[in-house]
Amino acid sequence: MRRSPLYALLVAAGTLAFVAAVVWPASALVWQIATGWHEVSEVPWFGPRLYGLLWRGTWLSVSAVIACLAFSIPGVFAIGGMGPRAARSVTAMLAALLFCPPIVYVFGWDRVVPAMIEPHWRCIFIWATWAWPIPALIVGCALARQRHAFYEAARLDAPRTRVFLHVALPNLRAHLALSAVLLFVLFFNDYGVPATCGLTVLPTDLLGRATSSTNALDTIMPALPAIGVTMVALALVYYFWKRAPATEGSTVRASGRERFRWIFLIPVAMFLVTWAAPVAALSVKLTAHDVQNALETYSFEIPASIGVAVCAGAAVFVIALSTWQTPRLRKVMLIGAVIWGIVPGAVVGQSLIAAYDRTLLMPVYDHGAILVLAYVARFAWVGLAAAAALHDRTDKTLVELAAVEGATPAQRLWHVVLPVHGPMLAAASALVTALAVAELPVSTMIRPPGLNPISAIIIEKFHRFEYGLLIALCLVVVGVAVLAVLLLSWSAHRLADD
Amino acid sequence: MIHRLTRSVPSQCLFALVVALLVAATPGCHSKSESESDSTEANGTPKVTVYTSVDEDFAKKVLDTFQSDSGVQTEVVFDNEAGKTTGLVKRIRAEAQSGGKTADVFWSSELFGTMELAKDGLLEPYDSPLAADIPARFRDPQRRWTAVAARGRVLAFDPTKVDLTKLPTKWEQLAQPEYAKDTTFANPLFGTTRGHVAAMFALWGKDKARKYLTDLRDGGMLLSDGNSAAVRAVVGGRAKYAATDTDDVWVAQQAKESVGFRFLDMGDGGALMIPCSVAMIKGTKHGYAARKLVDFLVSARVESMLAKSRSHNAPVRPKLQATLEMKWPPETKVSYQDIANALPESDKAVREILIK
Numbered sequence: 001m002r003r004s005p006l007y008a009l010l011v012a013a014g015t016l017a018f019v020a021a022v023v024w025p026a027s028a029l030v031w032q033i034a035t036g037w038h039e040v041s042e043v044p045w046f047g048p049r050l051y052g053l054l055w056r057g058t059w060l061s062v063s064a065v066i067a068c069l070a071f072s073i074p075g076v077f078a079i080g081g082m083g084p085r086a087a088r089s090v091t092a093m094l095a096a097l098l099f100c101p102p103i104v105y106v107f108g109w110d111r112v113v114p115a116m117i118e119p120h121w122r123c124i125f126i127w128a129t130w131a132w133p134i135p136a137l138i139v140g141c142a143l144a145r146q147r148h149a150f151y152e153a154a155r156l157d158a159p160r161t162r163v164f165l166h167v168a169l170p171n172l173r174a175h176l177a178l179s180a181v182l183l184f185v186l187f188f189n190d191y192g193v194p195a196t197c198g199l200t201v202l203p204t205d206l207l208g209r210a211t212s213s214t215n216a217l218d219t220i221m222p223a224l225p226a227i228g229v230t231m232v233a234l235a236l237v238y239y240f241w242k243r244a245p246a247t248e249g250s251t252v253r254a255s256g257r258e259r260f261r262w263i264f265l266i267p268v269a270m271f272l273v274t275w276a277a278p279v280a281a282l283s284v285k286l287t288a289h290d291v292q293n294a295l296e297t298y299s300f301e302i303p304a305s306i307g308v309a310v311c312a313g314a315a316v317f318v319i320a321l322s323t324w325q326t327p328r329l330r331k332v333m334l335i336g337a338v339i340w341g342i343v344p345g346a347v348v349g350q351s352l353i354a355a356y357d358r359t360l361l362m363p364v365y366d367h368g369a370i371l372v373l374a375y376v377a378r379f380a381w382v383g384l385a386a387a388a389a390l391h392d393r394t395d396k397t398l399v400e401l402a403a404v405e406g407a408t409p410a411q412r413l414w415h416v417v418l419p420v421h422g423p424m425l426a427a428a429s430a431l432v433t434a435l436a437v438a439e440l441p442v443s444t445m446i447r448p449p450g451l452n453p454i455s456a457i458i459i460e461k462f463h464r465f466e467y468g469l470l471i472a473l474c475l476v477v478v479g480v481a482v483l484a485v486l487l488l489s490w491s492a493h494r495l496a497d498d
Numbered sequence: 499m500i501h502r503l504t505r506s507v508p509s510q511c512l513f514a515l516v517v518a519l520l521v522a523a524t525p526g527c528h529s530k531s532e533s534e535s536d537s538t539e540a541n542g543t544p545k546v547t548v549y550t551s552v553d554e555d556f557a558k559k560v561l562d563t564f565q566s567d568s569g570v571q572t573e574v575v576f577d578n579e580a581g582k583t584t585g586l587v588k589r590i591r592a593e594a595q596s597g598g599k600t601a602d603v604f605w606s607s608e609l610f611g612t613m614e615l616a617k618d619g620l621l622e623p624y625d626s627p628l629a630a631d632i633p634a635r636f637r638d639p640q641r642r643w644t645a646v647a648a649r650g651r652v653l654a655f656d657p658t659k660v661d662l663t664k665l666p667t668k669w670e671q672l673a674q675p676e677y678a679k680d681t682t683f684a685n686p687l688f689g690t691t692r693g694h695v696a697a698m699f700a701l702w703g704k705d706k707a708r709k710y711l712t713d714l715r716d717g718g719m720l721l722s723d724g725n726s727a728a729v730r731a732v733v734g735g736r737a738k739y740a741a742t743d744t745d746d747v748w749v750a751q752q753a754k755e756s757v758g759f760r761f762l763d764m765g766d767g768g769a770l771m772i773p774c775s776v777a778m779i780k781g782t783k784h785g786y787a788a789r790k791l792v793d794f795l796v797s798a799r800v801e802s803m804l805a806k807s808r809s810h811n812a813p814v815r816p817k818l819q820a821t822l823e824m825k826w827p828p829e830t831k832v833s834y835q836d837i838a839n840a841l842p843e844s845d846k847a848v849r850e851i852l853i854k
Contacts, residue, residue: 047854119736195723198730204723211578211585212687214592297558357596366600445585449547449600450573452554459578460554463726464808465753 007410014322017315018333020364021376022340025348028355032216050202050222057201057226060123060194061187065180067128071274072136072179074266079140090267092489094133097275099431099481101438102130103192103458104474108278111285119197126197127187129274134186135179136267142175143168178240185233188226191345191441196462202226203344207441210346216354223344230342279478282471290468294476297469298457302476305454306437308368309480312375313433316383319376320425323387324417325409334388337381345441348377352446368451371443375436382435386428390421423491430484437480544570546787549586550605551577551689552774553745556807557605563803564794570787575601584688587611590779594620601779602788605795609645610693612775613838616642622778624789629796635834636773636814644796645773645834647804647811650827651694652759652769654729654740654747659756668763669698672739673710678717680738682728685721686848690743690772693837695848697770700840701832707844711851721852733757743772745809752808761827768830773814774804 079090105126117125191203202222210219295302323330340348352374356365364370394417402412443453454473461470550557554576561572577586583606593600604621606612615621621642629637629644636645653672655665666672672681686695699707720737722728728740729747733755747759761769776795782788794800798818804811805822812824819825 049854119734198722198727198734198736200721200723208685208688208723212588214588353592357592357598359596359598362598362600365598444578447575449575452574452576456576456578457554460576463724464553464555465726465749465755466555467753 004408004410007408007413010318010410011322014319017373017376018319018337018380021315021373021380022333022336025351025355025373025377026336026340029216029220029347029351032350032354033220036215036217046222050205050225053200053202053205054225054229056199057188057203058229060120060199060201061127061184064124064127064131064187065183067124068132068183069135069176069180071128071132071270072134072139074270075132075136076140076143078264078267079136080143090264091137092485093268093271093275094137095488096482096485097130097133097271099434099484100130100275100279100478101192101434101455101481102126102190103196103438103440104282104478105130105274105278106193106196107462107470107474108282111281112277119199123193123197123199126193127190130193131183131186132270132274134183135176138179138182139172139175142172174240178237181233181236181240185230185237185342188233189230189342189344192438192459195440195459203346203441206344206346207444210350210445216350219346219350223347227343234338234342279475282474285467286471286475287468290472294469294472298454298473301452301454301457302473304368304451306433306476306480308371308451308453309375309433309436311368311372312379312436313429313431315372315376316380316432317425317429319380320383320387320428321413321418323384324391324413327388327391330384330388330391334381334384337384340377341379341381345378345439346445348374349442349445352377352442365448367448370446370448371451371453374442374446375432375439378439378442379432379435382432383425383428386425390424394420427484427488427491430487434481434484437477544568544784544787544790545573546570546602546784546791547573547575547600548603548605548791549575549577549590549601551583551586551607552605553607553809556804556809559807560795560800560803564791568790568794570790572791583608583611584692587615590615590620591618594618594780602782602784603791603795604775604777604779606775606777607649608690608693608772609643609775609834610696610772610838610841612643612777613638613834614841615777616640617838620780622780622782622785624778624792626789626793626796628793628798631798631815631817632796633814633816643775643777644792645775646796646814647801648771648773648814648826649690649743649745649809649811650761650769650771651690652742652744652747653762654732654742654750654757654759655738656732656735656756657758659735660738665760666739666762667760668765669741670710670765672719672741673713673717675717677739678714678719681714681717681741682720682722682731682737682739683714683741684725684728685723686852687845689725691725691741692841692845692848693772694741694770696840696844697764697830697832697837699844699847700836701764701766701830704843704847708847708851711847715852729755729757745811748810749808764830764832766831767828769827770830770832771812771826774811 075090075094106122109122109126109129113122113125189203191207194201195204203226206219206223206226209222213219319333323333352370353365355361356370356373358365364373399412399416402416407415438455439453440455440459444456444459447453447456454476458470458473458477461467461473548561550561552560557574557576561574564570565572575586575589577583586604586606590601590604604612604615612621616638623641625641626644632644632646638644653666666677671677684691686692695707695711698710702710720731722731722740725740725742725746726749728737728742729750731737732740733750742759744759747757750757764770776792778785778788778792798813798815801811801813801815801818802822805813805818805824810824812826813819813822
């Protein structure tokens with residue numbers, strides 16, 4: 001089998017990036033734990049405070065999940081009754097909402113809703129108004145696929161409510177559960193919203209422990225219950241995903257679309273309220289002076305932070321692509337990346353410090369490269385999951401035909417896989433970029449000299465009551481998210497055309 | 499087929515991505531080896547890495563001024579609000595342990611973490627000529643650190659929501675049930691709050707200070723993520739009183755938030771003032787540039803800049819105090835050294851009583 005040097009370079013780069021971001025830091029952390037086990041703990045690992053924080057995180061997350069599911073109901077029905085073109089537009093809108101980091105909404109809503117609202121409720125409200133597109137998309141798409149059941153039942157003249165309760169709802173249970181668990185994982189591990197609402201939860205406490213203690217176990221041990229809860233939740237996600245009914249029947253959408261036309265306006269209105277209102281509230285407060293001040297003061301930090309995030313996105317793209325021909329390796333990498341993705345940011349930060357705070361590796365530790373590795377460690381799962389999903393959708397006949405015609409693996413990747421799935425992988429990279437720009441816990445822990453990440457600056461501006469600069473920087477982050485969404489829309493459009 | 503698809507996605511795009519990754523992963527042209535010694539610095543552009551927990555908006559202006567005036571390139575690592583100072587002290591210790599030293603200068607927003615580093619033998623003595631006019635109590639006898647530009651520990655409150663005649667006048671009073679339930683402190687393992695609690699231990703003794711913390715906890719005191727978060731709790735109505743620093747109140751006032759402050763008596767008739775500190779890290783490879791930066795940071799010019807900033811730090815130089823008309827309140831008699839000595843005891847108590 002002929003292998004091109006470029007292909008070998010790609011595989012080497014992808015593997016190297018994954019090892020550098022996940023495998024090596026994880027090993028260094030394990031070594032640190034093994035050698036530091038005998039050290040006396042500086043902070044109690046488990047105690048009433050930790051259990052209190054776990055309880056607070058749980059009830060906040062569960063409440064937000066319930067609110068989120070309630071908010072998503074109109075969206076579910078709208079997406080469920082739409083044609084593909086309208087669905088793509090709504091998906092782009094919802095993605096714009098999701099891609100913007102939730103802390104932006106905290107600052108936006110602060111200017112719309114009175115700040116006197118109790119912080120717990122504020123936190124729940126912001127999570128719910130940010131994440132409602134997730135169940136709307138998951139359950140809505142499932143509903144769209146199952147409209148044939150509606151259609152058949154309607155032909156038997158059964159009342160619509162009854163049809164929904166007895167025919168559609170049982171088929172949507174798995175998707176509902178999947179959405180709920182996914183939301184719980186997101187909320188339970190979020191640092192930004194509780195921190196900016198003035199709440200101490202486990203992720204904020206862990207960052208404090210990681211900052212104050214020299215013993216890595218002081219961060220890792222209290223993180224274990226949270227990791228356990230998240231692992232169980234993810235196992236449930238996998239279980240529900242496997243149980244979700246298979247896709248079928250999209251031809252009856254047209255009839256449904258006519259019937260539910262008015263309902264399309266509801267998710268659009270909700271988008272306007274939940275995305276446009278807080279972003280507009282920020283924008284109207286923005287002055288030309290603030291923009292100029294932000295661009296002058298952070299003329300290096302803004303492009304550098306975005307550049308580092310783009311590099312992280314590119315690295316994830318390379319990692320995902322490098323595993324295309326080796327599904328088994330991808331599976332192993334995906335498992336590793338998912339585990340590293342759900343580990344709290346404070347622990348990931350500890351692992352990177354343990355791995356790179358060495359004389360020989362100072363060029364990485366002292367450089368933006370460590371931030372790239374941190375973001376890859378946090379979000380590599382996005383690219384690998386996208387690659388896994390797309391691999392299953394690849395037209396095997398086309399690939400085999402290329403192989404029969406003598407195409408090398410590299411040529412098959414370049415000329416068959418990339419043209420078809422490249423846009424979607426690029427969209428996954430764009431998502432990683434948007435997530436990386438807004439990443440907070442690891443960014444604050446491992447800032448290299450001379451590079452203060454934009455997310456850390458935003459939080460600093462919040463603490464220093466510098467609202468002008470805060471708003472200007474938040475809108476930069478929104479801009480990155482919107483660009484990512486445009487890329488996603490373009491790739492979805494391309495896929496549909498193909 | 500293959501030919502058609504080749505045109506649609508040029509492989510050069512992927513190659514560019516790989517190159518971008520490699521460029522990002524490769525040390526840039528400002529790598530550490532560039533100016534490893536003083537002699538190299540004398541010929542090329544001098545460089546210095548400073549770790550600072552001074553608030554980013556003030557620190558950035560000061561360091562930009564230094565860079566443009568001296569031609570020394572500065573690279574900064576800032577601290578986050580929640581981990582103030584403690585995070586950087588931990589980082590300096592860890593880097594010293596691993597042998598991969600990065601910091602040349604430590605510019606802290608408080609003093610006690612710096613004194614701990616001095617005690618650990620991680621600071622390089624340097625007697626800056628520009629610190630000659632600083633009173634002796636703000637300088638380490640062995641010249642490992644210099645203290646400048648102080649902030650006061652104060653009680654913040656919303657003047658529209660509290661009865662000003664019933665405000666506490668002493669820190670001790672906050673532990674009383676009627677105050678404790680409405681009070682918030684930042685986590686006393688970090689920043690100036692750490693020194694504040696240690697000062698209580700130094701001044702009141704272990705038993706009384708431990709009882710104070712226990713009473714605060716039992717009274718329902720709210721623990722915030724930082725001094726700024728404590729002020730925000732007052733502004734948001736979640737607490738009536740916040741133990742914080744003067745600068746956190748000044749910046750909130752400038753953002754037109756309704757918040758005022760009062761210096762409280764530590765118990766001996768004086769308030770606690772905590773200065774920033776400047777120190778050179780032992781074994782720095784950029785000694786020339788580091789000394790230049792230390793000279794600048796301890797200078798009257800920087801004290802004046804910080805006094806005139808939104809932070810309103812109070813100068814430690816008596817002459818500058820008079821020039822800027824910034825009088826200090828009557829000060830507590832407990833010495834900074836005594837406070838630093840009380841840190842292990844107070845940290846232990848905080849962990850046992852508040853953070854378990």
